[in-house]
Amino acid sequence: MSGSLQRTQGDDGTLYHWMRSKSEKTDTGLHDWMIPEAGVRALRVMERWAKPYQASIAMEIVERRGKNTLDPEIPRAQQHRNALFLGSYSTKGNQARTVSLAAWNVGLKAFARKVGLDWPLASHQFRRKFANYVAHSRFGDLRYLREHFAHWSMDMALGYAMDESWGGHLDLDLYSEIQAEYDDIKLDTVDGWLSDDLLAGGFGRSIKQWQRDPANLAIFKDHRTMVISIAESTSIRSNGHAWCSADNDGCVGNTLERTRCGDCNNAVIGVGHLRIYQQLYNNLKELLDCRDIGESGRLRVLRDMERCRSVFTQLGYDPESKTG
Ligand code: SF4
Known part of the structure; x- marks a missing residue:
């Protein structure tokens, strides 16, 4: 709706943008969504887009009042008067109203076809995808999205949700979806660790050693219980x-000294990392x-090369076979 943009400033001076919208799905009414700069620009465009439709609705109200x-x-027209995502309905004499969910889904499918995608695009997929992105970002993947979603960590999100002065309308369902996506990513990762592939890194080696003892596996009812x-x-x-x-994530092994992970007791390195x-x-x-x-400098390079070779050895790989 018009005027839906809000801005807050964090203790470190960072600006956060919020979009207020009304959720029909959860029946809880208004929600505040954290959005990136691109979202702010999109809303500004929509404010311009909506102006003629909003004027048309205002005119319709005046005309209706004049008659009856x-x-x-x-009152129905008044509900749509300040909406941003407006369109006209040819079946109702080009009446301006908020674009319905059904109309969005027709439009999304048409858009997908137009750009050559064989994909039944639907609105609910955005929400799920968003939760998936945030979860991957929190997990450490998709680092380029980290800035956008830095404050979508569960701790921060719940902090906002509990702040009575701001965030009272936040959507806790979404946080549950993010947590569910995050849990799925963790399960997939651990499931991969327990496959037949070799693992490097101190923790990776411990897992493989532990896995070799049937007594350890017997503690669990089944494979899934063990993974969970x-x-x-x-x-x-x-x-x-x-x-x-x-x-x-305070360790320099994450950034400046990547080879440090090779023999660290906290590290698991899989064959998927070999390319890196x-x-x-x-x-x-x-x-x-x-x-x-x-x-x-030379000694440090030699040390790092040795660390890499150690990872290759642990994973049963010969680096010289592919170099050059
Ligand atoms: S695995 Fe070890 S070395 Fe690598 S980032 Fe974590 S703590 Fe640091």
Whole structure:
């Protein structure tokens, strides 16, 4: 609706944008959604889009009042008067009204066809996709989305939800969906760890060792129970080159010193990470040819190459077979 944009400022000066909308689905009325800059621009466009339709509805109300002040269509028209996502209904004499869910879904399918997609696009998929993105971002994947969703972490989100002065209308259902997506990602990850593939990293090796003892597996009713139990009891975050089970992301192994994960007791490294280590190894080899890195630089490159080789060995892979 018009005037739906709000802005708040975090303690560190960061600006957060919010869009207020009304949820018919949950019957709880108004909701505030955190949106990125692009969302703000989209709303500004929609405000311009809606103006002629809003004027048309205002005119319709005046005309109806002129004919019959008790016309039941007047309060209905008033409900749409400040909406942004407006369109005209040819079946009702081009009456301007909020675009209905059914109309959105027809439009989305037509849009998909127009851009050559064989995909039954529907509105509910956006909500699910959003929850999935936030969950992946929280897990550590999709790092480019981290800024957008930094404050969609569960802790922060619940913090907002509990703030009486702001956020009283937040959609807790969405947080449940994000948590469910996040739990699914963790389950898939642990399920992958327990496959027949080798694992590197201290924690990865421990898992494989533990898995080799049938007595450990016998504790669990079935494979799924085992996966759930490990996923629930383990902190897991993807940093791109390993899954890190440390409680927080403060370690330099996440960023400046990536090879550190190779032998860390918190790390699980799978065959899916090999491409990254291969690239890292190739880059390090090139660095060795640089004359201006000094002796300490050279030693560090050699150390990192050795760390990469250790990962290759743990995963049963020969880096020299693919380099060059
Ligand atoms: S070195 Fe260990 S604690 Fe640090 S990021 Fe890598 S896995 Fe996590």
